[in-house]
Amino acid sequence: MxxxxxxxxxxxxxxxxxxxxxxxxxxxxxxxxxxxxxxxxxxxxxxxxxxxxxxxxxxxxxxxxxxxxxxxxxxxxxxxxxxxxxxxxxxxxxxxxxxxxxxxxxxxxxxxxxxxxxxxxxxxxxxxxxxxxxxxxxxxxxxxxxxxxxxxxxxxxxxxxxxxxxxxxxxxxxxxxxxxxxxxxxxxxxxxxxxxxGAAKRDAEKLSAKAPFEVLIVGGGPAGAAAAIYAARKGIRTGVVAERFGGQVNDTLEIANYPGIPETNGPAYAAALEAHVRNYEVDIMNAQRVAELVPAAETGGLITVKLDNGGQLASRTVILATGARWRNVNVPGEQEYKTKGVAYCPHCDGPLFKGKDVAVIGGGNSGVEAAIDLAGVVKHVTVLEFLPEMKADAVLIRKLKSLPNVTIHTNAQTTEITGEGGKVSGLKFKHRGDGTDASVDLEGVFVQIGLVPNTEFLGEVVERSKFGEIVVNARGETNVPGVFAAGDCTTVPYKQIVVAAGAGSTAALSAFDFLIRTPAPASAQAEARQAVTA
The missing domain is CATH 3.40.30.80 (Glutaredoxin)
Known part of the structure; x- marks a missing residue:
């Protein structure tokens, strides 16, 4: 075998x-x-x-x-x-x-x-x-x-x-x-x-007892990992707090466009990122969700990062690298039938729909790639694209159109995901050109319509665009002194791993420059001395 x-x-x-x-x-x-x-x-x-x-x-x-x-x-x-x-x-x-x-x-x-x-x-x-x-x-x-x-x-x-x-x-x-x-x-x-x-309470107490960081990175994806490596190599106290190291890279099946790495997969690359960061003296705090950011101007010295479990961390600078997540289509039935026919990962869940009819919402690269992948497993794939033309690369569109078990609807607006017996049974959509309604019977719907930044916890503290992206300049600086941002959660125009990694290193270098030009608050100096003597 x-x-x-x-x-x-x-x-x-x-x-x-x-x-x-x-x-x-x-x-x-x-x-x-x-x-x-x-x-x-x-x-x-x-x-x-x-x-x-x-x-x-x-x-x-x-x-x-x-x-x-x-x-x-x-x-x-x-x-x-x-x-x-x-x-x-x-x-x-x-x-x-x-x-x-x-x-x-x-x-x-x-x-x-x-x-x-x-x-x-x-x-x-x-x-x-x-x-x-x-x-x-x-x-x-x-x-x-x-x-x-x-x-x-x-x-x-x-x-x-x-x-x-x-x-x-x-x-x-x-x-x-x-x-x-x-x-x-x-x-x-x-x-x-x-x-x-009792884990949450113990974690909160342990985290709150940590000495202040000089650079605290929120997020463990490519941007966060690159920032941690660049900061740690400067010899400054560096921490990473993340929900899961690797971020959305963990959900990527194939990576073939990162310079110097001809081919790898998401989980392998995420593991390599973490291993690289652990080569340095970086305090990695995994499985932690950030609830709030309090600027230094409000604390009188250090930036405070509050966590969902009640713990809090302090740092002279913070780099926000929280990434993004799959965007919901936001129609009736989507939330109700999640994991009951509504899915977001064709590679993971596709085999469960073997021999069945499914739909893919989205005509960009991710949607078309998903449809091509699913067509080899399921009975039939219906692709719905909101715009008059699909946005995917021409080579992918040609491949999709060559498949005999695929139907494509462009200029189509998904209006509802229907269900029966607790699971998906169909999908309704509208032809935007003439306003007529249509429906298709199926058992699975794969949503592939892009990303939304993980920035809701920031509220009005940090300036964000109308899409929720953190507004940054070429140095990765935000409108809050000492707070930097990098990667898919920012206004950077291209959401790519290599772009995020570069932005993360830029943010770390900018944070270091900020540290050497800005006197440390007295409270930070005292706590740092206490941590060394302990």
Missing amino acids: LDDDIKQQLAAYLERVKQPFEMVASLDDGDSSKELRELLEEVQAARPDMITLRLDGNDARKPSFALAAKGTDTQLRFAAIPMGHEFTSLILALLWTGGHPPKVEADVLEQIKNLGTDLDFEVYMSLSCHNCPDVVQALSLMSIVNPRVKTTVIDGGLFQQEIEAREIMGVPTVYLNGEYFANGRMSLEEILQKVDT
Whole structure:
């Protein structure tokens, strides 16, 4: 099942296994079970002295297999053939079960170990979903570290009946103790915050106790990462507070236009960004949402960043690099049927609509690329573009028009997403040319109409454009002294990774210039001395 190169790489990874464990497979006579057995036999052959394969499992989900170190009560099961994007999840699960330490902060591991309630997770994923591995790996680690946590990883393509019974139309989707828990990409820290009721208060206290920063960056995407690297290399106290490191890059399948990197994918690039930043003395505060920015003029010295959990951070300068998110189409039915047919990631959720009729709203590059991708999986794709002509590159439009199972409507305004039985059943739109109404029966709607900046928390504190973008000059300066901004959240005309990274470095250099030209407030000097002596 694995080619020779992959087998060699697998064997090299499994050399890190320190303690024996077993894989217990539950199989039937189907082709999928034969594939899984072949995969597990190849895994076992890579490290026969440490890995035992048993074929006597009796789990109701077939094919599936459980991992357990001998003498432990690990409760991790894959109801899947974990290839594709989940092959890395399999390797990590094997290593962790075999005693190889995870690359996780010690306090996070301790938090997992101290979870005192029984948690039974079921995570539904697809092998083509690049958002799923983070969730799969986080829950796998939790079940390996804490015997009171049980995790079952389920491939929706293999267990379609469960997908339909639970009306799952977006992955990753997680159930906890039989009840819906969450949908979409989540970090380990975010999951822990949801299940550990005391985590928010502890985080707030820990964050509020930190000494003031000289540069505090809000956001961990390409702009934020570049800013952190440039600031840290100046030898100044640098912090990054972010909801998830990598930002929207995590949701990008392919990156092929970054100079010097001919081809990579979003999650890999996001991981590389974080690893690069961690090479320096940067305080990364992940899974934190900013609620408010208070300028130095109002505090009498330092800029204050208030967090959702009640904590707050202080800094002499702040760089806003909060990025952007998918824009909603804002029609009746969109919010009601999110994850029930309304989706935003064709790569993640497309396989769940195999053989079904779907629509793509948006005729730009992202919309046309989504339609081309979906056309290879679904029965039929209807593309709706608001303007008289599609805005995508000509080569993409030609490809789209060549596909036999695609219908294109330009000058079409989406008016409603309809549903039946709790999930999407159709879409209504208006022909803008003559005002006539039309509708199409379908089971999925993919919204691809651009981005909206993540700047609502700023209110009237920082000047923003009518689109919500932070107004900046060529140096990344805002209208507030000491506050800079970079990337997709700003008025920069091109929303590209390379542009954001350049803007982030510019903002950091400008912040450094501000610091050397502006005397530090007395309060900041005192707290900095106290932090050094502590």
